[in-house]
Amino acid sequence: MNGIFYFSSTGNSLYIAQELKKRIGGQMRYIPKYDGSGEEFDKLYIVSPVYSFGLPKHVYELMPKLDKTKELVVILNYGGMAGGADYFCYKYAAELGLNIKSVFILKMPENFTVTFTVPKFYLKGVLKKSYKRINKVLTDVESGKHSLPKKRKTHDETYLKNKSNWHLIGKRFSVTDKCVRCGKCVSLCPANNIALIDGKIEFDDKCVACLGCYHRCPQKAIVYLNKSKKDRYVNPNINESDIGADFDETESE
Ligand SMILES: Cc1cc2nc3c(=O)[nH]c(=O)nc-3n(C[C@H](O)[C@H](O)[C@H](O)COP(=O)(O)O)c2cc1C
Ligand code: SF4
Numbered sequence: 724m725n726g727i728f729y730f731s732s733t734g735n736s737l738y739i740a741q742e743l744k745k746r747i748g749g750q751m752r753y754i755p756k757y758d759g760s761g762e763e764f765d766k767l768y769i770v771s772p773v774y775s776f777g778l779p780k781h782v783y784e785l786m787p788k789l790d791k792t793k794e795l796v797v798i799l800n801y802g803g804m805a806g807g808a809d810y811f812c813y814k815y816a817a818e819l820g821l822n823i824k825s826v827f828i829l830k831m832p833e834n835f836t837v838t839f840t841v842p843k844f845y846l847k848g849v850l851k852k853s854y855k856r857i858n859k860v861l862t863d864v865e866s867g868k869h870s871l872p873k874k875r876k877t878h879d880e881t882y883l884k885n886k887s888n889w890h891l892i893g894k895r896f897s898v899t900d901k902c903v904r905c906g907k908c909v910s911l912c913p914a915n916n917i918a919l920i921d922g923k924i925e926f927d928d929k930c931v932a933c934l935g936c937y938h939r940c941p942q943k944a945i946v947y948l949n950k951s952k953k954d955r956y957v958n959p960n961i962n963e964s965d966i967g968a969d970f971d972e973t974e975s976e
């Protein structure tokens with residue numbers, strides 16, 4: 724049985740993981756909820772976005788716990804500039820002694836859009852082109868083809884510095900009077916960083932910078948540094964409520 728581990732806040736990685744499951748079968752596990760080593764699976768797969776030229780905190784923290792005897796394949800996706808994240812991930816996995824067989828990487832629509840606006844037509848174009856890339860990567864994975872990234876410059880220091888500052892991001896969010904106190908942001912946050920206290924949404928200092936709350940609030944009531952930006956992103960090929968879910972072998976997405 725294949726174990727497909729994924730992290731996703733706006734659905735790009737969920738979409739790739741679901742397409743992977745259609746090809747190779749297996750069970751899907753949402754990394755923030757997972758507390759094992761993958762020993763119950765025959766082969767391990769990780770599908771993750773690139774964060775700051777590296778990996779989201781939950782993915783970075785899962786990898787040292789993984790069963791070193793199991794083959795591991797990683798599929799990364801990034802929005803604009805990967806900065807050697809595939810080699811960074813390979814290096815990290817090898818240092819941990821994991822049985823890393825492949826690290827694939829492909830471009831998907833950018834979701835770090837709190838400080839700048841990506842034109843809609845551009846995002847649509849990236850998404851359209853991504854299907855071919857996803858198909859190529861998944862065909863390679865399905866056929867068992869191994870692909871390790873060539874040695875290249877990575878940005879380890881920038882990554883580690885940014886990662887150590889992600890907890891501050893939550894404190895830069897505020898909630899406008901459009902909030903209807905539905906509690907969705909509270910339940911979707913992978914870091915338990917949001918609470919509804921006395922009818923008000925409050926952010927703690929455990930943020931992992933995923934931006935899930937920002938993009939998926941149904942009222943667009945969460946704003947960053949008080950900027951009134953309108954655009955939000957969720958991958959159109961998934962059910963948004965599936966982000967964060969686990970799927971067993973027989974469950975269809
Ligand atoms: C905190 C954060 C950091 C990011 N850093 C990078 C980056 O260094 N390079 C890049 O190209 N995209 C970066 N992105 C964009 C995501 O990797 C990309 O949009 C990804 O497809 C999102 O996947 P998801 O929809 O599964 O969450 C970042 C996104 C976030 C939220
Ligand atoms: S998801 Fe949006 S509307 Fe719902 S409680 Fe959170 S901020 Fe308010």
Ligand code: SF4
Pocket residue numbers: 892893911912913914915916917926929930931932933934935936937
């Ligand atoms: S507060 Fe928002 S951005 Fe931070 S971890 Fe939670 S959902 Fe993600």
